[in-house]
Amino acid sequence: MKSACASKINEHMIFTIMMLEQMHFPQSLRRVPEYAGNHHEGLHGRGYPRRLSAEQLSIPARIMAIADVFEALTAPDRPYKRPHTVSEAIRILYALKKDRHIDGGLFDLFLTSGAYLRYAKQFLKAEQLDEVNITPYLSDVSARLEHPS
Numbered sequence: 144m145k146s147a148c149a150s151k152i153n154e155h156m157i158f159t160i161m162m163l164e165q166m167h168f169p170q171s172l173r174r175v176p177e178y179a180g181n182h183h184e185g186l187h188g189r190g191y192p193r194r195l196s197a198e199q200l201s202i203p204a205r206i207m208a209i210a211d212v213f214e215a216l217t218a219p220d221r222p223y224k225r226p227h228t229v230s231e232a233i234r235i236l237y238a239l240k241k242d243r244h245i246d247g248g249l250f251d252l253f254l255t256s257g258a259y260l261r262y263a264k265q266f267l268k269a270e271q272l273d274e275v276n277i278t279p280y281l282s283d284v285s286a287r288l289e290h291p292s
């Protein structure tokens with residue numbers, strides 16, 4: 144039963160890629176099928192549906208993966224889960240960073256740029272906007288840039 148469920152989940156990526164590759168995009172958007180189609184791939188090479196390697200994942204596809212997880216975790220309209228708070232979503236993303244599922248440098252940038260907070264303030268409910276200390280989640284280099292001594 145579990146594998147049937149997993150293959151159903153994987154199907155949404157295959158259909159995404161098939162549908163987007165049939166659409167005509169203007170030149171500036173021609174890589175949309177790649178960006179959207181790779182949002183469940185991971186730097187560790189265990190993603191789906193194609194188990195791409197880190198070298199095969201473009202920066203926009205890596206950004207899309209982070210945005211997709213953050214949006215999914217915090218979304219209030221999913222029947223299978225309650226919406227996570229911002230701090231919960233960041234903590235889960237950090238676990239994905241440690242697992243090399245998502246790009247650690249881009250995750251750091253997601254935090255230090257304040258993009259997560261701008262999104263949260265615009266789209267989430269007030270009760271989801273809890274305090275987040277981003278420092279423990281940053282890689283050493285980013286932490287030094289964020290907090291120069």
Ligand SMILES: [Fe+2]
Pocket residue numbers: 155182183211
């Ligand atoms: Fe997805």
